[in-house]
Amino acid sequence: MKCQQCEKQAVFHITELETGEVREVHLCEDHARAYLNQSGAAEGGEGTSQPTGGALSVGQTADDLATLDRKACPMCGITFFEFRNQGRLGCAHDYVHFEKELEPLISNIHGSTQHAGRTPVREADAAGGALPAATDQFTAVIGLRREMQDAIACEDYEGAREHRDAIRGVEEHWLGGNVRGASQPRRDGARDET
């Protein structure tokens, strides 16, 4: 995608949240810097140095905003600031962790805050419980993997091994057994859901 102001590749995808309106801005690095400085200065009354690129919702002070921007997903580590700059979330858990912040954004985009479509089809009871719970089990692995990498970086090999075993445990429980086994018998393309 090209920068909206020049021919260069857009590397910043900024989601602007203005009252009652969502707007996506795609810019190259230079234009993004200019853009963020400009909008930061325009609303920098509270003396914040953080370029915010637009107010999030009505009634938020710059301090609230700065705190919110530092809020990070415990699984993938993405901060809300990073999300606002890139317009892309870091992992499935972000929808849980930033739910309150995402709600007005999603409501503006879609005019709705409740899914009404299909749910994943799995073999009956294959996942051993409700699907959202299973998704949480899975996203926990993302955090474990990050901790494993940190442990390796600190040469804490004992810790790294524990994390690795925990990851394997989850993956084998959810992926190696039930989910895979459930799919095997159907080679004929027949479906049996009611």
Place this chain on the structure above:
Amino acid sequence: MGRASRVATGPAMRLDTLAGDVGEWLRGTGPESDIVMSSRVRLARNVAHYPFVSRMSETDRGEVERFLRERIATSPAGSDLEYIDVGRLEEIDRQFLVERQLISREHAEAQGARGVAIDGREQVSLMINEEDHLRIQCMHSGLDLRGAWEQIRSVDEQIGRVVPYAFHDRWGFLTACPTNVGTGIRVSVMLHLPALVITRQIDKVFRSLHKLSLAVRGLYGEGSQAMGDFYQISNQTTLGRTEEEFVEQVGDVVPVLIDYERRARKFLVRETQQNVHDQVSRAFGILRTAQTITAEETMQLLSRVRMGVLLGLIGDVNLADLNSLLVRTQPAHLQKLRGVELDTKDRNIERARYLRRHLEGGPPQN
């Protein structure tokens, strides 16, 4: 297991055999195919146990690619698919897949482990590691959103049995960008609307579509600039309605657009008979005689000739052949068919040669 890994060893060979053919969606058949080129549905899906694509490490990326490739191969849906390792393709081969609409431009230009699984008729394509871990696409010729939806629903269901999709009760299928969350569905039709362009009604039509929260994009041009009067209409929102409702939302406006375009075509014939006949004949003349020609001009002229054929002003050219020329005169296809790499100048000469050969005597062989 399977065929899914077969192509990984020799992707270029498989692509070369594809070049002599065109995908199902360009057959030029199907309901309303004088105006509706193709109907497409895509679904955005992610696995729950890895970060989204923009936040994956190189290792994650490779693992997700392998995980999805293997899971797809073991699902019933995978038995009809062939897998292409896009990360290992030459640039020209990636461009080739973009021209056939089997992968997106973004997917072609991305870095790292990624791939696409496609079926022999080129109706189904599954992109791995695009903006989301998995993008499933289903494309049918003519107006057949229902058919495309039914097919993709079944593919998605089969893969969903073996892949733990990221899903949330309230937000639905979770996607990297909140604009796709919920159903993850994008329903689109590609329309050929030359008469609305010539009669300058196209902007008015698009303004009314925006009011219905439908998006309009030019097909071949960059951004919103349409080339050759081909436009894509699609839904803009993905949350709060069922997939079927989104399919209907797009499907409902198509008959209206078809009606507008047909009326504009009739108007052109009735009111400006000589004028429009002159225009399409000149377009045909240039395509049959030019010695060098750009991709843009080719697209524009083929569009006019296509309209001329449909209005009965040009004989002995059939629609499927014209549709296939739209794809085969694009850069990567031209080079594949010729079997050599060509720079822009030589491509323009080769394109003109190719057009002369295929529009002069009889229908194109290959």
